[in-house]
Structure formats: structure tokens, C-alpha cells
């Protein structure tokens with residue numbers, strides 16, 4: 171990551187913050203964006219910009235001409251029975267998970283291309299692979315994002331830009347607070363995963379840094395399932 175210019179969108183908490191920390195430890199020139207500027211970010215060696223990627227006309231900050239890595243983290247967990255979902259719920263999940271990513275990717279394509287070896291990492295969910303009740307809205311949005319990732323991997327390969335998607339299962343971040351708010355919920359969630367625990371932001375950050383680095387130079391168009399075996403393993 172030495173001398174690579176890396177932008178993490180959604181770096182003020184959770185997975186994005188963990189990615190930001192690991193990228194700095196690995197020598198990246200880090201740029202970060204989120205709606206808040208937190209103390210944890212101020213402790214990091216980053217140029218942070220406050221921005222809401224869902225707002226109408228976003229203006230991205232001044233970034234280097236060459237951007238080697240872009241990580242898009244903003245997302246949502248709207249869990250509701252399908253018959254109770256409103257159009258607003260569905261639109262809001264789409265806007266943050268897909269709409270924001272589209273705006274950022276379109277704006278930064280020239281910078282990624284200029285780097286000569288750009289890498290994009292997007293975040294889906296295990297629920298886009300395995301049907302889960304009450305996940306219809308978020309799954310529609312994340313499945314669209316996976317489609318976008320694969321399509322762009324094809325379209326941008328000629329510009330030497332790789333695009334990959336990480337699909338986590340439940341990960342211990344502020345986004346998942348309500349799902350992990352009691353010891354009973356934590357234990358039940360851990361038991362649902364073949365590896366016997368929920369994910370950590372560090373589990374995700376390690377994979378992101380790998381996908382941003384030259385160690386993954388021949389990997390593009392993939393959906394990497396980091397989910398303690400949830401999407402692929404059945405315990406008998």
C-alpha cells in the first residue's frame with residue numbers, strides 16, 4: 171500500500187474505520203469521507219471530508235489525479251416483513267447502497283484510470299446469496315450492487331481497474347447494534363455461523379486491504395463471502 175492513494179467512503183465507524191486504520195498502518199496515503207468527523211478519524215493520518223453521498227448534487231473533495239483504491243462502505247440494515255415495506259424504505263436502501271456508490275464511481279473513474287492499477291471494493295451482504303426472511307429491501311439493493319460490481323469489472327478491466335465485492339454476514343459494528351444488543355442475541359447469532367461467532371470489522375478490513383493491494387492483482391469481478399461459512403457450509 172506504500173504510496174497508494176486510497177479513498178474510504180464511510181470511514182467514521184464500523185468496517186470503514188477499521189479499513190482506514192489498516193490502510194494507514196500499511197503506508198497508504200489515506201483520504202476519507204463520511205457525514206461525521208469523529209475523534210477516531212482525527213487520530214488517524216487522513217484527509218477527512220464531511221459529505222453525505224445520498225444528497226442530491228454531491229461535490230467530491232479535491233483528490234489526487236491518480237486514485238489507486240476506492241472503498242464504498244455506506245449501507246443499511248432494514249429488516250421488515252415484505253408486506254410492511256414502504257416505497258420509502260426501498261428507495262432509501264437503494265439510495266444509500268447503490269445510488270451513492272454510482273455517483274462516487276462515476277465521478278472518480280478518471281482518477282482510478284489514471285492510477286494505472288485501480289481497485290474498487292464494494293459491500294454486499296450474505297443475504298444476497300442466501301434467502302433470509304425480512305431482508306427483501308436490503309437484498310434487492312445489495313443484489314443490484316453486486317450486479318454493478320461485476321458489470322464494472324468487465325467494463326473497466328481495459329482501464330486496469332479491478333472491481334470486487336465483499337459480502338459479509340453479521341459483523342459487530344454500530345450498524346448491527348440492535349441485532350447484538352443482549353448476550354442472548356449475541357450467542358444466538360454466533361451459533362448461526364459454522365465458525366461459531368459473528369464477524370469483526372478487522373475480519374473485513376484484512377480482506378479489503380488484500381483486495382486493494384497488488385497481492386490480488388489478478389482478481390476482479392468476484393463476490394468474496396466473508397461470513398463464517400454461513401453462505402456455503404451446512405453443519406450436520
Ligand SMILES: NC(=O)c1ccc[n+]([C@@H]2O[C@H](COP(=O)([O-])OP(=O)(O)OC[C@H]3O[C@@H](n4cnc5c(N)ncnc54)[C@H](OP(=O)(O)O)[C@@H]3O)[C@@H](O)[C@H]2O)c1
Pocket residue numbers: 179180181182183184185186187203204205206207221222223224225242243244245246247266293294295296337338339340341342343344345346
Ligand atoms: N455490520 C453488518 O452486520 C453488515 C452485514 C452485511 C453487510 N454489511 C455492509 O457493510 C458495509 C459497512 O457496514 P458497517 O457495519 O461498517 O456500517 P456502519 O458502522 O454504519 O458504518 C457505515 C459508514 O458509512 C458512513 N455513512 C453512512 N451513510 C452515509 C452517507 N449518506 N454519506 C456518507 N457516509 C455515510 C457512516 O458514517 P456517518 O454516519 O458519519 O456518515 C459510517 O462511517 C455496509 O455497506 C453494510 O451494508 C454490514
